[in-house]
Amino acid sequence: MSKMIYILNGPNLNLLGKREPEIYGHDTLADVETNCAEAGKRPGLSVKLLQSNHEGELVEMIHDARENAAGIIINPAAYSHTSVAILDALNTFEGPVLEVHISNIHKREAFRHHSYVSARADGVIAGFGVNGYALAMQHMGTLLA
Numbered sequence: 582m583s584k585m586i587y588i589l590n591g592p593n594l595n596l597l598g599k600r601e602p603e604i605y606g607h608d609t610l611a612d613v614e615t616n617c618a619e620a621g622k623r624p625g626l627s628v629k630l631l632q633s634n635h636e637g638e639l640v641e642m643i644h645d646a647r648e649n650a651a652g653i654i655i656n657p658a659a660y661s662h663t664s665v666a667i668l669d670a671l672n673t674f675e676g677p678v679l680e681v682h683i684s685n686i687h688k689r690e691a692f693r694h695h696s697y698v699s700a701r702a703d704g705v706i707a708g709f710g711v712n713g714y715a716l717a718m719q720h721m722g723t724l725l726a
């Protein structure tokens with residue numbers, strides 16, 4: 582049976598493809614889901630992609646992952662830089678957690694350089710565009726093999 586990976590996305594990522602395309606590109610979250618499903622085939626992983634603009638909803642998605650997912654790939658978006666609640670929720674999850682940022686947060690404004698989530702993440706990908714999600718899927722396959 583395939584292992585389930587939750588791909589969680591924070592605020593404003595519902596607008597991916599339309600939002601600041603010079604920074605985040607033209608692909609949408611639907612494209613990300615398709616690419617991740619493809620990347621998961623060989624290692625036997627299935628994906629559920631979720632997005633919320635609300636911090637508490639993201640916390641609840643992580644609680645749901647505790648029961649239903651083997652691993653989490655998360656782009657917490659702006660909450661990366663502010664949310665102890667999301668960090669605490671991730672600390673209750675026992676499987677691997679990979680953090681993805683589409684842009685290279687270290688090349689941008691100073692307030693984006695720190696991510697609370699990185700204190701829990703088993704790996705971080707930043708600046709690989711939306712391809713970072715598929716790369717994270719590939720690594721998830723290695724971690725869960």
Ligand code: DQA
Pocket residue numbers: 592593656657658659660661681682683684685686693
């Ligand atoms: C982001 C980077 C964050 O600083 C920003 O708030 C986002 C997206 C990224 O994917 O590059 O919304 O997480």
